[in-house]
Amino acid sequence: MSAFAQQLIYGTSYGMNLAVAAAGLALLFGVYRVINLAHGQLIMFGGYIAYVVTTGLGLHFFVGFAAAMVAMGVAGVILEISVFRILQRRPATDQLLASLGVYMMIGILALRIWGDFEARPINMPGEEGAILLGEDIRIDFARIVTIAITIAVFAVLYFVVYRTHLGRTMRATAQGPETATLMGIRKREVAALVFFIAGALGGAAGAMLGGLFNVRPDMGFQPLLMALIIIIFGGMGSLIGAIIAGLVLGILYNLTVFYVGSKLGDLVPFAVLLIILMVRPQGLFGLPGRRA
Amino acid sequence: MRGSVKKAFVGAAVAAGLAVGGSAAQAEDVFKFGGVFTLSGPASFLGLFEEAAVRLAVEQFMKGDCIVEAIPAQPCEGGGLKIGDKKIPIEWKAYDDVSEDKKSIDAVTRLVEQDGARAIWGPRMNSAVLSAASILDPQSIISICAICSSPAMTVGRKWGHDITDTGVIEKHAISKFISESPERLKEHGIDPKIFEGRKKTGFIGRNELYTVHGSIGWEEGLKQWGGKYSYSDADKVLFPQGTTDFAPFVAKLAEQKPDIVMMDSYIVPDMLAIMKEMKKQGLDFETGKIVLLGNDVLMLQFLVDLAKKEGINMSSGYVWGWQEHNPAQDPATLARVEKYVKIYNEKYGSTEVGNSSPFDRGAYDAAIWFLYGVQAAGTITDNAAIVKAWRSLKINGLRGPENQFFVRPDTGEVTGQLMATEYIIGVKDDKVFYTGINYRDDLFFGPYVYGDKLPK
Amino acid sequence: MDPILEIRDLSKRFGGVEAVKAVSFDVPRGSLVGLIGPNGAGKTTFVNLVSKHESPDTGSVLLDKRPIHRLPSFKVARAGLARTYQKNRLFFEESVSENIRTAMIWGGAAKHQDLSYPGLKGKEEERTAELMEFFALTAQRDALPSGLSHLHRRRAEVAQALALAPKLLMLDEPFAGFSREEAFDLIDHLKVCQKGGLTMLLIDHNMEVMLEVCEYLFVMHHGALLASGTSAEVRANPEVINVYLGAET
């Protein structure tokens, strides 16, 4: 029983990480119906930025965290200007493939700069300590920190989306180009801002994942795969959906590894996804009646 | 007629793009040597330094600047391979397989058919090795790998050469070490209490063939040396490539309540993450709750330093692994290694290849050894003669003296598998040290090392 | 009365919203009836339920005594129930004539012997030509939908729906974006079809035209059927005036 509780705790922390990794993707998908595969590499590169600032320059973790967010936000804007703006009226497949090309390029770039033989650790606050519940349930401070960061990130995101002018314009854009035009929204500025926020969320996820363990060139792949599932699973562009789907996936992943088989971590999440999609094609929190 | 049509056609239509490599030409005056390495993708760190080391060996052979000299009578003079009275230049060509089987075989075929290579370094992934064998063996092309752990490289093959120990052999050595008598341990200054009363062993590694073999070798070895420890291959914990959170995997390992853990990974970031998580989850090798065992990468000084920075103390006396030799024991070897490391680091240290490690040294040794083998055979066209000459040649390389190929005890046949000495080492005061315990002949057994048939 | 369409207790719920609440009514054969209601009354959802673009939660739909609420949408279409859409929908890469022909191929040949409106008899080419002539689209036969005016696009859409040779045609907001003249032009065409035996259910929120055109009207409000009757009855119904006319005028 305590092993089960322990897995729930690990799963929660992992799920929170995945939720942040998915949040940027979900935002882009919600507002522009764009799936940016390169987001996985923004997560990875964000991790490296945090590493350079934190371990390389010896600054505090949160400075590295902020640097990763800003740098990846800028990277997101560059992507928007150089790729997605040109492709905005093209089929979804074109956007997907172009972002796959970018994925490959960023991957090689990181590999050639940092290599993949050495570990790149990031020092995170609270790495050593833990809260012990009973005899054998422990909650690491580092995991508490990541959960806290996640909640803070989502709180800010919620505020931005639902309480600010920018959020209103974003939601209007999501309603469709006509609504946006009606409201007199200047598309380019909004697009740049949305891509900035999405990229920054990727950077945040990278810094957090890197902080828990360390940074490596292939660290963006698994979160990307899980994030793709989360945005569908959680419903289109729904923030609360992303958190809940992230938690469900994270916990399922951990329980599968622990109880079913270590090689089969993906098995249950993917199978559950397939089943859920069959029953509720619009996802857990998708708007009913609206078809993708 | 047909030839000219063909040339015109190939030149114009398909090959316009393809024929960049040039055509297979006169095999008589150049020794063509090719390689397939993983230079990008998930396993690229293995390919980058291996390719760099082999390239360095070829360059030095051409310049007459070899660090390792295998045959005093035929020194490395420069200008190429000394065959009879002639000097035959060596041409080195390497391709990237991007971690894909299909591209590996594309590259092997290209090297053989297009570039006219007579010997090929790599590939290293299992199914690629098997596929490559079906292309190379019928044409008697020598294939070599210095960091393959796949038995497919040598088992049942006339032309395959694996110039490293495999994951299986490593596990045999370590399992033998922990099964040693208290007297033998004491003799080498190791407190036998470290292993006293320990029974259950656990196994964790990345989900790939190397680890799968390693687990089988671990089970085999523990049984072979008296069965004091319990382990079943079914209990191995394998995490997928690209894992970012190791908690559930370490938890699964901890659930087995092991006294000893074999961490069979060579991916430094993974290893550090696992060690960190093991400490957190009570699999503590710092206090001696468990004994941590690992392979050669675990016993790299730079890893011990990195771990220390991360707050992991490996010098508790409960962490053991092995390395291939101890240069400090032998001044001649030490001098060679120092010279080599200087040259290598100057050439590659600032690039993505990185600084020298025992692995590129192994690849460098192997390459020099092979080139001497060709020279000793006195031919560049007769591969049977080359293999025969090479396999009977011993080398005093960077990995220590008297490296040689393994001779099957039952048939007396010389195989393509390197017979290296396994030196057990540990960590003391944040420095790796050699225990003085080493193994050689008695390690080799079982189908994974010299069996005639690969296990299914 | 001989009903061609019988709707019983049709309901649909989306999350917490009950979009259609236990709607029941009959459509008499050969009639031209209207379904009106303010925006958001659930009219389009109702059409989607009948044409099986959405599955109803409860309730049944009988077309010519035959239950169709369990059939997939294409079988509903083949059973003789065609519909058009609020937002103009045609195959945007096909020419007008191809769009019409397509529906003929999939809908099966004209098999309703009792019907006799344009485009029912003859081979595919003849039927297509007749329909295009009827809707004055002959000049646009090779044009793509994107190259048509709104009026022509709407006509092409109705022609495409008629190419199925339906017994019942549901038109979802057919007059949206039309001037009064254009609307009555379309109605004239539809009345020709009605004489040929076609039953029609018009869905619109444009009260003025609907009250003028339809023989009988159903009023929907908040997903439920509020009232029904002839134009005069509906016009005089205080509830309808309250929720609908009051809001508009």
Next chain:
Amino acid sequence: MIESLLPTRSARAIVGWSIVAAILVLLWVLVDNNYYLRLLISAGIAMIGVIPFGLLMGHMGYMAMGQGGFIGVGAYVVGCLTVQRFEIDIWAALPIAIMVVGALAYAFSFALFRLRGYHFSIGTLALGQLLYLAFDSWEWATGGPHGTSGIPRPAIGEFVFATNSRFLIIVSVFVFLAGFTSWWLARGHVGRALNAIRQDEDLAGARGLDVLRYKQLIFTFAAVWAGLAGGLYGSMQISIDPSSFTIWGSFQYVIYVIIGGAGTLLGPVIGVIFITVLDQLIADVGVWNQMILGALIVITVLFFRGGLWGGIRMLWALALKNRSADRSAVSTQAGAAE
């Protein structure tokens, strides 16, 4: 009118796809270099899988991202039947593999086609990943991480297609069949249905088209050919392991179709040729080769609408226009001179 054209059109298709296959065979006559032959074989095998996939993705507009799984099932069924567990002739194993893949795809199609757009893509991605896990875990049938080795080349009587040049004949025949059956489906009835589904499937349903049946048909059709391509891939490689059938294998098909030109039959063929040639060209670049591949993918998508085939057709149309413009210019001058 169109009916009267059919014989010529089908003749044209037979001729067209024969030419594609014949080029492969012709190259066999002319090329005796095993390296080129291998590239031709692997390009041919890719075409076998990707031309029918083009119908699903390009014509019907459903981007499946799990094709790698079906390729793997085809390869592993052949591997299991011929060497791993049984010793059945590969000619018997290939049809069985096709049937297994077909049945699997058909069974999953009921569930997957409750999804559309990106949801469908990600659903298929999940399916591909599940199949990959099966390859890695079901050691009895697949050999797990060891893989399956020793998959034979086909033979007819005494004539073994063991050499590359002979194997290419078989591959060419299947390329022809894949191309021809795809063309056969893409024309007339089914093609009209596929195009309609891509444009507006709700409308197609409302106009009497059995949308689900056509979607299932094409999905199964594409999977069956992917399975056959997998079986031939196993036979070409001789040994296979799970790493060949990851999500990247699925992406590869998507890349072929989009780079070549979605919605056309020849587009995927051009995509395969382009990527094959490009792979060899950049092999000499060394460690930055994947960077170049990524950049070229981005550039092609950004600046060639409709992929390379679209680009070629655009340039062709432009050239024709220029020529007629030149001609009309000449005739005007001539007229002026008169």
